[in-house]
Amino acid sequence: MLKQSTIHEYISNLDKALSQEEKLHLCTKGLLELFPIQEAHLFRYAPLGNIVEGIIKINTSGLYYIGHVRDDLRNLPPINTSLRKRRAMYISNEEFFEKYGSKYTNPNERNDHFIIPICFSSNPVGYFIGRELNTDFTSDENFLTILTLYGKLVGEIIETNKEGQSIGKLSKRESEVMQRISWGESIKEMANSMEISEYTVKDYIKSAIKKLEVNNRVEAVAELLRKGFIS
Structure with a gap:
């Protein structure tokens, strides 16, 4: 065995x-x-x-x-x-x-x-x-x-962003948030894990969506998955 x-x-x-x-x-x-x-x-x-x-x-x-x-x-x-x-x-x-x-x-x-x-x-x-x-x-x-x-x-x-690598146009924190979204974590769970406020998490999501030139978080995650930037 x-x-x-x-x-x-x-x-x-x-x-x-x-x-x-x-x-x-x-x-x-x-x-x-x-x-x-x-x-x-x-x-x-x-x-x-x-x-x-x-x-x-x-x-x-x-x-x-x-x-x-x-x-x-x-x-x-x-x-x-x-x-x-x-x-x-x-x-x-x-x-x-x-x-x-x-x-x-x-x-x-x-x-x-x-x-x-x-x-x-x-x-x-x-x-x-x-x-x-x-x-x-x-x-x-x-x-x-x-x-x-x-x-x-x-x-x-x-796990791709264990050390907080930046992804393309995104900052390290934006990258980490998008990776965590792809895993199905809620805003509250991300805030607790990253030791930041829920408002800050939402700001990272908004800025990532804007930088990726997509309409919402679903499209943002799909784009990053397609390019192989997140797992």
Whole structure:
């Protein structure tokens, strides 16, 4: 059984990555190196609009970008449940059609998979799909707990604005506010976390919207997600 200390050690090494892109590659590849998974997909999640977007897929043949994949989380009940509960889930081949419907079923493939939420400060910011499981593998609660931990640690390590970097035209504080909005934090939660007033948070939102030349916060977050400035 994989030990939690092994997970912590692997994730801590991601700090040595030279770029955010390299971190994303390594944390996705980690699913293949640490677990009985032969293909891993990484998705970002934007609570505003319930949009999920593909980032990369890694399997034994190599790495592929899947930015063309885009869906509404409400069309994906098992993934919605996993993110809401912030806990990894296993969907068996037999359960797949019942839980997803015919739109997502490929009769020529094994459809069993893991859903692994990526969370930061209890907010889901993305998820992994782990597929092509070893044929002799069986899931249990201990294994799901380990996968849940992996997603939580990944969320902490790839959080874009942990050190308050500025994004393009935005100041460090404006950038942090927009990142937190994308995670679904309320104005009150942001004010408490950032130790500023709610009025100041609102001012940062207004100035960010103006600088990005959009109409509202939803469009602002969508623009920053599209450009890859926030996760």
